Amino acid sequence: MLPPLTVPSLQRKLQTSGAQGLLDESSGHHEMMKQIVCVAAVMLWVVTVVAAGWFFVKGWTAKGSDGRTEILLAPAERDQILAEMRQLLKAVDGVIRGLAETKPDLKQMEETARAGRMHMAEDVQPAIMVKLPLPFKQMGMSIHKDMDALADAIAQNEAPQQILKRLSSMTARCTACHDM
Numbered sequence: 011m012l013p014p015l016t017v018p019s020l021q022r023k024l025q026t027s028g029a030q031g032l033l034d035e036s037s038g039h040h041e042m043m044k045q046i047v048c049v050a051a052v053m054l055w056v057v058t059v060v061a062a063g064w065f066f067v068k069g070w071t072a073k074g075s076d077g078r079t080e081i082l083l084a085p086a087e088r089d090q091i092l093a094e095m096r097q098l099l100k101a102v103d104g105v106i107r108g109l110a111e112t113k114p115d116l117k118q119m120e121e122t123a124r125a126g127r128m129h130m131a132e133d134v135q136p137a138i139m140v141k142l143p144l145p146f147k148q149m150g151m152s153i154h155k156d157m158d159a160l161a162d163a164i165a166q167n168e169a170p171q172q173i174l175k176r177l178s179s180m181t182a183r184c185t186a187c188h189d190m
């Protein structure tokens with residue numbers, strides 16, 4: 011027989027240690043949940059960054075029926091890009107026509123080149139930008155810059171051969187991009 015006094019004290023001991031155990035366990039859970047949330051947040055962040063990077067490089071594209079990369083645009087966005095393309099061709103056409111003249115109208119040639127520079131940098135909405143693959147953006151931007159430089163060169167009465175050289179470096183990019 012145990013002395014009567016020791017029983018409650020033992021019970022109390024058990025109770026307190028049990029409660030302590032419970033407490034330990036719940037704070038352990040808490041820590042684990044914190045860690046899971048933390049890892050999930052980091053993973054989500056990584057996925058977001060990778061996806062954003064992937065879209066930045068690949069754009070919103072599919073493989074076209076002829077093997078080239080198809081950029082998936084809304085009809086209005088497509089119209090905008092194609093309108094810029096036709097404008098580019100007009101610029102190339104206008105400058106070549108001018109070069110063929112014995113007395114070219116430099117002012118007009120310059121304006122044609124200026125009008126032809128792609129408006130990508132200023133006008134193209136972010137919604138379109140996101141869908142364009144990286145090489146498209148890079149080549150588009152470089153054409154934009156070179157058209158501006160061409161207009162400047164015409165204004166400064168650069169030699170026709172130099173003008174042609176500038177043009178051919180651009181038309182090489184026209185065809186390269188169209189083949190992608």
Ligand code: HEC
Pocket residue numbers: 092093095096098099100102145146147149150153180181183184185187188
């Ligand atoms: C950054 C890529 C890129 C560059 C650079 C580029 N194009 Fe285009 N162009 C396209 C795409 C994409 C199309 C859509 C048609 C296709 O190839 O399937 C297109 C279509 C066109 C069209 C057809 C427009 C229409 O209404 O259907 C013309 C004309 C054109 N480009 C002219 C040019 C000229 C001229 C240049 C160079 C001064 C040029 N492009 C440079 C990507 C480019």
